[in-house]
Amino acid sequence: MATKRTNRCLYNSDFKSFIEADPYYVLGCIHDAFHGQALTTTDEAWFGEIQLLQNVLLPWENEEAEIIFEYNIPRLGKRIDVVLLLRGIIFCLEFKVGQKDALQSDVEQVMDYALDLKNFHRFSHDRIIVPILIPTKHKTSSSLFVPSVYDDSIYNPLLTGEDGLQHIIDSVLRHENATLHGSIKNWIIGPYTPTPTIIEAARSLYENHSVEDITRHEADKVTTDATIAFILDVISHSKKNSKKSICFITGVPGAGKTLVGLDVAVKQSYQENGSFNEDDGAVYLSGNGPLVAVLTEALARDNHKKAKAKGEKKKLSDSQREVKKFIQIIHQYRDNMLAKIKNPVVDGKLEIDPEKAIKLQQSGYGEVEHVAIFDEAQRAWTHQRIANYLKRGGTYGNKLKVPNFPMSEAAFLIWSLDQREDWATIVCLIGGGQEINTGEAGISEWIAALNNLFPHWDVYISDKLTEPEYAEGKVNELLANNPNVEFSDKLHLGVSLRSFRAERLSGFVHSLLSFTQDAASLYQEVVSHGYPVVLTRDMDKARQWLRMQARGTQQTGILVSKVSARFKPLAVHVLPQSEDNAVHWFLEDKTDVRSSNYLEEAATEIQVQGLEVDFACVLWDADMRFDNGKWTFWRFNGKTQWIPEKNPETQKYMLNAYRVLLTRARQGMVICVPKGNGNITPEGFPEDSTRLPFLYDCTYSYFKSIGMKEI
Structure with missing residues (x-):
């Protein structure tokens, strides 16, 4: 050989x-x-x-x-x-x-x-x-x-x-x-297939510590229960009729999309009698590495602690392994399918290479699960981004070169489930206006793939996907000629589980960022329902406010955009981009300096999307500035000055970054817009020309103009 x-x-x-x-x-x-x-x-x-x-x-x-x-x-x-x-x-x-x-x-x-x-x-x-x-x-x-x-x-x-x-x-x-x-x-x-032992352990782990505890929601479950029941009905119908189907779930930040996804994964895998149905399994997938890392570690730590209390000899790594049965990184799922294709691709058509894959009795050349739940599906990559990525040799470690990849990431994920010869269901969990990285396609790429490549799939879609945050409000237009579409209000999670006092927070943030006339009234409504949003220009005051608000084990944290650059003078260090760092930031207690509660390291939108703290400080840099009724966007050159960012797509991602940051707090937040540095040297020059007061003053004045209370 x-x-x-x-x-x-x-x-x-x-x-x-x-x-x-x-x-x-x-x-x-x-x-x-x-x-x-x-x-x-x-x-x-x-x-x-x-x-x-x-x-x-x-x-x-x-x-x-x-x-x-x-x-x-x-x-x-x-x-x-x-x-x-x-x-x-x-x-x-x-x-x-x-x-x-x-x-x-x-x-x-x-x-x-x-x-x-x-x-x-x-x-x-x-x-x-x-x-x-x-x-x-x-x-x-x-x-x-x-x-x-x-x-x-x-x-x-x-x-x-x-x-x-x-x-x-x-x-x-x-x-x-x-x-x-x-x-x-x-x-x-050899294909990925979990053993019954690990599957049963995963179920036990999930049941002993529901993800509801991690999300710490304070509202009832009426909305999520209705959504879960609808999805399970779609799955049952697809199985009974040998159909392929896709569900699009929308929801305001904190509405419980992650909870719904994990509940569907577990309830679909374990039927009413509690036994595992090997042929009907589901997997929860996310491209958000910090989210997967934090969820996995939180569940595993709790399970390990409970096992230890019972006198069981169980390692933390065993608990982590059990979680990975049903919570996984979407890129690894994607790359496992990419490893099966004929390469190079001929005539723009993907085909399985039988020398690279094993055909299983139930799933064929597809993955072992019938149901795949994609969290933050709006972040799937455009065709151009994934094609460029695979052209130069994709996954770190093993060079997965596909020089002429023909699909967007959304289309490829549908194609992956379409390889099953019996039935399949995809569940897409979607946050509106939360594409935060270059090359993230939003919902329109999923719809285009269904229209052009997979017209035989049934489409179940939230009636709120017609709103401006999703595909620029063009969902109806994009689906006009697709006969397999059913809209349902049960596929939208409108009540915030993250904080029952902040049901209107998402609307206020949208209004704040888009300059609608109701921003001031929405602010008053949010505050009057017990969700404080305050303003300061002093980081010491922001830290003091956070510490005064948090009681017991309530969590605080500083949040910044990833483009932010000039926070060192404020004694704020930006958390390095590592999943381990995110785990420590979110999960360590107040005695550990790596914890968010120390208010020394600030997490970015990349690290906090899909997660939350109780009280947050959103620290606003000069990367996004209010100027005569609009936002202007800037990038620091790393040395001496801010450079205008003129690319409209990049501007959208920068705006969405602040949309994410402003919706991460369960119970309240302080927005800190620094004063900058107006000092002049003896020679008559600015002491720090990268933090001149005018870079911040207009943004501060805009927030004051809508009635934000200053501390």
Whole structure:
């Protein structure tokens, strides 16, 4: 078997071809498949692993066995350093090059890989899996071979240095009496399918800590219950009649769209008798990395705490794994489907490559779930953005190059579900006016795909999608010639669950940003219903106000736009773009300096979209300024001045960023428009020309003009 090209790894080969290859050739193959710039240390590590394994695997050179470098576990976004498929056994190797000692975190890492394969990779469910940690300078090797406490054919992690690796592999083969030669056919393209064990654990976890607790809503569930019931009826009708259907759900910020999506995912997967229906499963998908990370961690931490209180021996990573059964990143779902297509694309038509995919009895070449719930569907990419992304080699890690990709992301996601040969339902959760990144298409791209490529799909759509925030108010026009459309008021979540006192907040924010005449009256209405919105020009006063408002475990936080640039003089640090940072910012308590409550680090619209705090400070920079009845938009050049932003599409995203920031607080907010710096140097020049008072004064005056109370 020669080296095969696949998007699931950076390199794979039979043992003989690998052992006989020039190490630099193998390294070149890895480089060719890698997207991103490999560091010198990474290069050295890969080269060292290649040379070591070419010697280690010599005793099995002539066997039917397979080696795989940097294997991507389907849909989980994790990569295993090296997988060996030898005599029907799966060896997971995690190298720590140059390291002498084994850290607990390293042992847990390689064990997690083994568990993820066992729980989510179809061709690993019934196999023996052996995780091996290799700190290359370690001097001893494991001598005991015992199954893990999970009783699932997984070994407890084995430990060895580079000198003992060959012996430990041989010892495992002897221990298992593994004498029959053979790899595992099609293992490398084995599909994502959760085991019943992980599915039942996920249900238990969800039931023990409802996402309702995370959203902390204070209103009744009448609206969400009606929406969930409508969607489940559509799913049932689609199944009964072998139809493909799509539902578009709208809602004001905080109305419970995420809650609805997760409830549908769980209720669809677990029928009335409480048992899992393997053929009717659903998955909740979001392109919002911070949202997925925070939801996953919040559920997992709570489950782990409750298990510990009961005396159960359960790791936090086990709880996290259970959550990932039904909460996943949309890009990993998308890329798992992209790995199955014929490439290059011929005549603009996507087709499955049967050599890259396994056809399953129920789902065919589609994914395993019948129902996919896409949160923040308005953020799906335009055709131009995803085509450019895939042309240069998409996903970080594995170079997924598709030079002539023919679809928008929305169209591809519909196409992915359309690969099922029986029935499917898509649920799109949509926030109005919340496209915040260049290349986010909004709802119009979904509708165009349905009209042009998937006319056989039934369309169920919120009656509020005709409003200006959605597709510029052209939804009716776009759907005029589609005969399969049904509008329903049950697909709109109009009551804010985030704060029952702020049902009109969304309307006020829309009015504030679009300069409608009712902004002042809407402001008074919001405030009179117990939702304070106050104004200041002093960050110390803003912090003091937040601390005075928050009681008990109520959460505060500072919010800024990602384009903001001049907040260092105010002792505000912008939170670095990392999912781990978002998790700490949202979930740590008031004793942890990483917590939002310390009011030192400010989160951007990217990190808070779909999430919320109790009381927020929206810190307004000079990137968006009021000027004679309109907004003007600016970008800082990183050195000396603000540059006008004239691209209309970018201006829309910048406006939407503030729309998101102004709707993140459950119970109240302070808007801080800084005074700037009007000081003059002895030579007669501005002390800080990037923060001159006039950059902020007009915006402050506009907010005062609609009656905002100043503190």
